[in-house]
Every structure is written in structure tokens, then in C-alpha cells.
Amino acid sequence: MSRSFNQQLDQHGAWRSNFAHRLQWLSRWLTENELLDQAVAERLRGLELQIRTSKVMVAFVAEFSRGKSELINAIFFAAYGRRIMPASAGRTTMCPTELGYDAAVSPKLRLLPIETRLEPHSLTHWREKATRWTEIAIDVGNADQLAQTMSKVAEVRWVSKDEAHALGFWNEETPDDNPVQDAEGRVEIPRWRHAILNMPHPLLEQGLVILDTPGLNAIGAEPELTVSLIPQAHAVVFILGAETGVTRSDLSIWREHLVTESEGSDTRFVVLNKIDTMWDSLSTPAQIELQIERQREVAAKFLEVPLAQVLPVSAQKGLQAKIQRDARLLDASRLPAFEALLAEGVLGKRETMLRLAVDAGMVALRTEAERILKVRQRDLSEQALELQGLRGKNVSVIRHMRARIDQEQTEFEGSNTRILALRSVQGKLLREVYAVLGRTALKEDMVRLSAALKRPGVKFNVRKVYGETFDSLRNNLREVQATTAEIQSMLHATFRQLNAEQGFTLQAPAEPDLTSFEQEFSQIERSHIHYLGVGNLLKLAQADFCDKLVRALASRLRLVNEAAMTEVERWSKGASAQIDAQLKERRRNFSKRIEAIERIQNAAGNLDERLLELAQQESSLAELYLRLHEFTSAIAQQGRPAAAAAVGELRAAA
Structure with a gap:
């Protein structure tokens, strides 16, 4: 069975942490040998910060009732033994929700009131205004309390048509997109504009950020989601219903809010969720497979993506299988195949980017340190010539x-x-x-x-x-x-x-x-x-x-x-x-x-003693030059078992 996304993210987090520690060690070694000038020190700090704190954002986007929150539960929160994100029938996530972790902030759910839309400020602005958020402390070890707290993101308000219009949820010029009014003419709107969960979950601690977005109506009312947050995600997971395929509203979300940039299309994944609705006892496994493949092909054609990026999944059965430790059901849910693709697409590219940054950093660092060593070498040679001229x-x-x-x-x-x-x-x-x-x-x-x-x-x-x-x-x-x-x-x-x-x-x-x-x-x-x-x-x-x-x-x-x-x-x-x-x-x-x-x-x-000292210093410089090459090369190649072992051996030798 393929390693789950959780396992691969855990491995990625350990790799980054190990890398950051080695950069710290290299910094100390350079300092001890007076090879750490301001430029080198800043470059090392930047690399270490990038390695240690870089985030991996995965955005989950879907129209209502496609099983998006259930998929998040299945991939990330099955260890709790129950649903954490609200995933009941009908509309669940009513406002965009970010799940991440910042050790400097206590575990809590922050909720930004929908009324802030009436003020001329962006979400970026509101992030810094703590007093405008409603905050609810969470107990990470209490699954029931955590789930109850997360149910807040599904809260709604009933407001007049005029208030809905002012908040961006009603437009007379596009009546088909407007929500249904009740008998009193009121409109249902989200109670919250944005939610941020800060939680020391093992995956979130390693830099994962999950962006859970609501349906078309809510996305359209918040342009910042489409033109800022979603494009900056390292991967976007778009969820469809396997039984319905690509509906008109699905196509609107895809075309208007996701296919906005040609770059990064290989990290746009399409999930055909709820394939368990096709598990018909009157159909043979081959017939069921044929139906699923037909839906995949249609979705790939409509959304203009490679067939390999359209994956059939049953999030509900995958979550059930993980909780009940049912390997056969988990395999039937096809969740592991999607997790493997997601991990490869997101973490593989992210790790490659970080390695390229470290490679470039090590080359520049080595150049600067070598320049210092060459100056010392030249100065020692000049001193030796000067002292030899004093003989007699x-x-x-x-x-x-x-x-x-x-x-x-x-x-x-x-x-x-x-x-x-x-x-x-x-x-x-x-x-x-x-x-x-x-x-x-x-x-x-x-x-x-x-x-x-x-x-x-x-x-x-x-x-x-x-x-x-x-x-x-x-x-x-x-x-x-x-x-x-x-x-x-x-x-x-x-x-x-x-x-x-x-x-x-x-x-x-x-x-x-x-x-x-x-x-x-x-x-x-x-x-x-x-x-x-x-x-x-x-x-x-x-x-x-x-x-x-x-x-x-x-x-x-x-x-x-x-x-x-x-x-x-x-x-x-x-x-x-x-x-x-x-x-x-x-x-x-x-x-x-x-x-x-x-x-x-x-x-x-005497002269001979001093000349001998200079010769010894030159020998030490040659040793430093050799170690500098060995250490920077080993760190640049870190990630391969042989290279990792080499770094350990060099550290011991130093």
C-alpha cells in the first residue's frame, strides 16, 4: 500500500528539521573559524528560516455537498476516530477556513465576523486586528470539543435582501446566483467571513496549511480568495460528485476561480468523490469500474486536465476504513492512491525547490568563505617573505x-x-x-x-x-x-x-x-x-x-x-x-x-620559530579549505543516505 500523505509529510518534516540543524551546525563551525562574514551569516539564516518555516498550502475547493470536508477528515484527521470538520448533509463549511499552526499563538479557532465586509479593508489587513476576531480556545486532546468548536464555521445568519446585497451575497443583475429567500423574504448568509484554526496537529506543526473553501456563492463574494489565497496554494484539490459529474456550478467554480493561471496546472487535482454511490449490488465490479472510468474521462474533458489528475475516491468509506482499520475497505475507497499523488505533487516539488535553494546557497557561501581563506593565505605568504628578509x-x-x-x-x-x-x-x-x-x-x-x-x-x-x-x-x-x-x-x-x-x-x-x-x-x-x-x-x-x-x-x-x-x-x-x-x-x-x-x-x-608558526598556520588554512568543501558539498547533497552519513562522519572528525 502507498504511504499516506500523512506519512510522507511526516518524512518531509523530519528532512527539513534535520537540514535546518545541519545548517545551524555549519554556521557554528564557520563562526569558530572566523569565516562567517555578514553576507554569509545572513544567507545561512535565510536558508535555515526557509527550510524550517516554509509552509505547504493545500486548498480544497468544491461546490456545496461534494464531500470536501469529509475528504479533509479522511486525509488529515482520521486519527481522532471521528469527524473533526463538519461534514453532515447539506451546506457545512460556510466560510473559508484555514488550518495551520503557529507555535507563538495558543491553540484556538479565530472567527472574523461577516460584517467586516462593510469596511474598506482586505483579509490581509484584518489578520493583524486581533480585537475584531471572535476567539475560542480548543483542547487538542478532546476530539468532541474540537469537533464542536469547528462546527462554528457552519453557522449562518438570516438577513434582509438589502443587507445580503451590502455584504455581497445578493445581486439583482445575476438572479440565478442569488440564494433562496424564506417566507419572510430573508436570505441565509454565513455568520463568519473567515476562520483560522491554530492547532498543534502533527501535520500542521510540520508546515502544512489546509485551506477549506465554501461553495460558488461564498467564493464569488470574496475576490481575495480567487486572486490571492488560492493562486498561492501549492496544490488545489477540486472535488466533484462522482454520481453527478461536472455540473454547471462546478464548471463555474473551475473556470472562474481555479483556471486563472497556466503555471502550476500540474498541481490542480480533481477528485471524483462518493464513488461508493456506484457500488451497486446489481452491477458487476467490471461494470462499476467502467462507470467510474467514464465519469473520469468526461470530467477530464470538461475541465481540460490530464486524465491522470482525475482520481476517483470515496472519502466517507476511506475515513470509515481508517477509523475501523479495515484495509480492504481502505483499498476500495482508493484514498491511498490519491494521497500518494497529492504527496508527490506537493511535497516532491516543494522539496526540490528547497534543495535548489540550498544548493545555490552553499555555492555562494563557499565562494565567500574561500575568498577570506585566500586573503589569509596571501597575507601569510607576504609575512613569511617579509620575515625571511630580516635574516642577518x-x-x-x-x-x-x-x-x-x-x-x-x-x-x-x-x-x-x-x-x-x-x-x-x-x-x-x-x-x-x-x-x-x-x-x-x-x-x-x-x-x-x-x-x-x-x-x-x-x-x-x-x-x-x-x-x-x-x-x-x-x-x-x-x-x-x-x-x-x-x-x-x-x-x-x-x-x-x-x-x-x-x-x-x-x-x-x-x-x-x-x-x-x-x-x-x-x-x-x-x-x-x-x-x-x-x-x-x-x-x-x-x-x-x-x-x-x-x-x-x-x-x-x-x-x-x-x-x-x-x-x-x-x-x-x-x-x-x-x-x-x-x-x-x-x-x-x-x-x-x-x-x-x-x-x-x-x-x-627568533625568526625560525616565527617562520615555523607561519608554516603551521598555512597548513591549518589548507585543512580549513578542504573541510569547507567537504561540509558544504555534503550538506548540498543531503537527503541521500550516503551524503547524510558523510555529514555525520565529517562532524565527528571536526
């Missing part, structure tokens, strides 16, 4: 050499004015970068977009409106790229001069490439154009819908700009750290030379 010399010659070292040191410290000037100009240009990518500039772009979207009439030119906004955003990145090129040119010139005058080995780090952020902007633009080009174009006539859309967009764009600024800042710090490291090594060199001359002057040690 009298006291006055030695005194003269001491004076010459003092003069060199004074001249060296005087050259720092050029470095200060470089840093001043570099700082000024970086401030320009922050101004271009900062929140104020983004806010101005969003104000212009909002004004354009709110102009009277149907927005048939929405593609042009978005194009102008995103052209401005991409041009901002190109302006920043031009600024970094200017800084890079300045670094090359100054580094060449310092290398020639001071014997440094400075090398400007590779200029940051911001094209990936441009591509991300284009991807976001395409998702919005698609979202507004199917069934939501008419909604732009509603000012509140435009506001929600722009706020959701701003939240996502801010993350891209901040990531670009982080990339530029890391590059800038890398250049500064090189200078700091070589200044430190040069000052260390002066101290060692002066110490050697003073010892000879005071007869505290």
Missing part, C-alpha cells in the same frame, strides 16, 4: 621595518575615505529603489486602477486598464534594475581600484535579476483578466466589488515588491560584507606583522 639584519633595520609597517597601516586607514564615499552613494541609490518599490508608490498605482475600474459603463476595456497598471509596475522593476546596474558599475570600478591599491581580492556579487518578479506580475495580471473575463465583468459596476478586488490585488503585489526589495538588499549587503571582511583581514594582518617584529625586537622569539 641588525636592530636598526628591524626598527626601520617596524616604522614602515606603521606607515603602511596609516596609509591603509586613510584609504577608507573611498570606501565611505562608495557606501554613501550606494545608500542613496538604494533609497531610490525603496521609494520606487515602496508602499506609497504602490498605493498610487492602486488608486489609479480603482478610479479606472469605477468609471461608468461596462468595462469592456478591462484588459487595457489592467495592462496600464501592470506596465507601470513592470516599469518600476525595470527602473530598479537600471539603478542596480548603476550601482554594479560603481562597485566594479571601486573594487578594481581597491584591489590594485590595497591588494584586495574584491569581486562584485552578481547583480540581482528582477525578471522573475516581472514574470510574477504578468502571471497575476493574467489571473485577474481571466477572473474578470468570464462571469465577473458585470460585477465591476459595483463600487464595493471594485474596492475588494483592488485591495486583494494590492496585498498580493505588495508581497512581490517586498520580495524584490529583499533581493536587492541581500545583493547590496553581499558587496558591503566583502569589503568589511577584507578590511578585517587586512587589520588582522597588520597586527600579526607588528606582533612578529616586536617579538623579534624583544628577543621573545
Whole structure:
């Protein structure tokens, strides 16, 4: 039987934790050997944080009554021996619900009132406003209490048609999408806008985040789900009813809210749930299998996905089988096959991404540390030549050499004015970068977009409106790229001069490439154009819908700009750290030379003894160089049994 998603996520979590510990150990080793400059230290901290805290988000999306919450129960919560997510007949999850874990926050369910939709703020904004959430403490060890608490996400309110319209659940222009009114003309709406469960579940502790989304009506009322939260999920699981196949509302959700970006289509999984409804005692197993395969093929054709990404499952029977430890029923439910595919699609790609990041980090780290070792090697060779020149010399010659070292040191410290000037100009240009990518500039772009979207009439030119906004955003990145090129040119010139005058080995780090952020902007633009080009174009006539859309967009764009600024800042710090490291090594060199001359002057040690010490130091440097290569290579290849064993052996040898 394939390993379950739980087992594979557990293995992935252990791999990440082990990796993070090894990075910590490498950091200590580099510190002990004075090879950890600011750039290297920051790179290691970033890698460790990425490995230790990276999240894996899986979004479950479906129309009502497709068994979505039951599937979540079967995959993640069967160990409780009962349902945790509400999964009774009819509508269950009424508001988007996130399940995750943050050790800094106590275990609880946070519920954001639906009335916050009346205020001009995004979900991102409300996350930071703790006082506006209703909080309910949970007892993780009490399955009944946990299930009772989670039933809150199914709570509803009955409101007037006008209030439903104000909250985004009623639109006269699309009557077919409106909920049914009761005898008093009231409309049923969710009581809560968003729910966040913070729970120390073993899988959630390892970085899994589950996003459970409600049906079409609720998704459509919250654009931020479609244009921000769902696109950022590492995998999306779309659930259909095996007995009904792809209905009109299913197709609306898929086309309007899921197929928004061409990238990442291989992590869009379709589940044909409730195959147990086809287990007809009057049909043979072969006939049942034929019916299931026919439904798979139809679903794959309608949704335009590979047949391999459409999986038949019985979530209810899978949950029952896990609770009752019935292997035959579990196999019949086909849940393990789906878990295996989900694990491979999500965790496999995530682990590959993390390994690539570590590989790149180890190469850069090794380059920086080697540069420091080479400076030390050169300084030791120069000291040895200098001391060998003292053989047979009298006291006055030695005194003269001491004076010459003092003069060199004074001249060296005087050259720092050029470095200060470089840093001043570099700082000024970086401030320009922050101004271009900062929140104020983004806010101005969003104000212009909002004004354009709110102009009277149907927005048939929405593609042009978005194009102008995103052209401005991409041009901002190109302006920043031009600024970094200017800084890079300045670094090359100054580094060449310092290398020639001071014997440094400075090398400007590779200029940051911001094209990936441009591509991300284009991807976001395409998702919005698609979202507004199917069934939501008419909604732009509603000012509140435009506001929600722009706020959701701003939240996502801010993350891209901040990531670009982080990339530029890391590059800038890398250049500064090189200078700091070589200044430190040069000052260390002066101290060692002066110490050697003073010892000879005071007869505290003869030339041969000092030359022997230098030879031993050179030998130690060669050993450090070898260990650096061995350790970084072993860590970069971690994950293979041989490599993992090699790291252990090297640690023991160190």
C-alpha cells in the first residue's frame, strides 16, 4: 500500500528539521573559524528560516455537498476516530477556513465576523486586528470539543435582501446566483467571513496549511480568495460528485476561480468523490469500474486536465476504513492512491525547490568563505617573505621595518575615505529603489486602477486598464534594475581600484535579476483578466466589488515588491560584507606583522620559530579549505543516505 500523505509529510518534516540543524551546525563551525562574514551569516539564516518555516498550502475547493470536508477528515484527521470538520448533509463549511499552526499563538479557532465586509479593508489587513476576531480556545486532546468548536464555521445568519446585497451575497443583475429567500423574504448568509484554526496537529506543526473553501456563492463574494489565497496554494484539490459529474456550478467554480493561471496546472487535482454511490449490488465490479472510468474521462474533458489528475475516491468509506482499520475497505475507497499523488505533487516539488535553494546557497557561501581563506593565505605568504628578509639584519633595520609597517597601516586607514564615499552613494541609490518599490508608490498605482475600474459603463476595456497598471509596475522593476546596474558599475570600478591599491581580492556579487518578479506580475495580471473575463465583468459596476478586488490585488503585489526589495538588499549587503571582511583581514594582518617584529625586537622569539608558526598556520588554512568543501558539498547533497552519513562522519572528525 502507498504511504499516506500523512506519512510522507511526516518524512518531509523530519528532512527539513534535520537540514535546518545541519545548517545551524555549519554556521557554528564557520563562526569558530572566523569565516562567517555578514553576507554569509545572513544567507545561512535565510536558508535555515526557509527550510524550517516554509509552509505547504493545500486548498480544497468544491461546490456545496461534494464531500470536501469529509475528504479533509479522511486525509488529515482520521486519527481522532471521528469527524473533526463538519461534514453532515447539506451546506457545512460556510466560510473559508484555514488550518495551520503557529507555535507563538495558543491553540484556538479565530472567527472574523461577516460584517467586516462593510469596511474598506482586505483579509490581509484584518489578520493583524486581533480585537475584531471572535476567539475560542480548543483542547487538542478532546476530539468532541474540537469537533464542536469547528462546527462554528457552519453557522449562518438570516438577513434582509438589502443587507445580503451590502455584504455581497445578493445581486439583482445575476438572479440565478442569488440564494433562496424564506417566507419572510430573508436570505441565509454565513455568520463568519473567515476562520483560522491554530492547532498543534502533527501535520500542521510540520508546515502544512489546509485551506477549506465554501461553495460558488461564498467564493464569488470574496475576490481575495480567487486572486490571492488560492493562486498561492501549492496544490488545489477540486472535488466533484462522482454520481453527478461536472455540473454547471462546478464548471463555474473551475473556470472562474481555479483556471486563472497556466503555471502550476500540474498541481490542480480533481477528485471524483462518493464513488461508493456506484457500488451497486446489481452491477458487476467490471461494470462499476467502467462507470467510474467514464465519469473520469468526461470530467477530464470538461475541465481540460490530464486524465491522470482525475482520481476517483470515496472519502466517507476511506475515513470509515481508517477509523475501523479495515484495509480492504481502505483499498476500495482508493484514498491511498490519491494521497500518494497529492504527496508527490506537493511535497516532491516543494522539496526540490528547497534543495535548489540550498544548493545555490552553499555555492555562494563557499565562494565567500574561500575568498577570506585566500586573503589569509596571501597575507601569510607576504609575512613569511617579509620575515625571511630580516635574516642577518641588525636592530636598526628591524626598527626601520617596524616604522614602515606603521606607515603602511596609516596609509591603509586613510584609504577608507573611498570606501565611505562608495557606501554613501550606494545608500542613496538604494533609497531610490525603496521609494520606487515602496508602499506609497504602490498605493498610487492602486488608486489609479480603482478610479479606472469605477468609471461608468461596462468595462469592456478591462484588459487595457489592467495592462496600464501592470506596465507601470513592470516599469518600476525595470527602473530598479537600471539603478542596480548603476550601482554594479560603481562597485566594479571601486573594487578594481581597491584591489590594485590595497591588494584586495574584491569581486562584485552578481547583480540581482528582477525578471522573475516581472514574470510574477504578468502571471497575476493574467489571473485577474481571466477572473474578470468570464462571469465577473458585470460585477465591476459595483463600487464595493471594485474596492475588494483592488485591495486583494494590492496585498498580493505588495508581497512581490517586498520580495524584490529583499533581493536587492541581500545583493547590496553581499558587496558591503566583502569589503568589511577584507578590511578585517587586512587589520588582522597588520597586527600579526607588528606582533612578529616586536617579538623579534624583544628577543621573545627568533625568526625560525616565527617562520615555523607561519608554516603551521598555512597548513591549518589548507585543512580549513578542504573541510569547507567537504561540509558544504555534503550538506548540498543531503537527503541521500550516503551524503547524510558523510555529514555525520565529517562532524565527528571536526
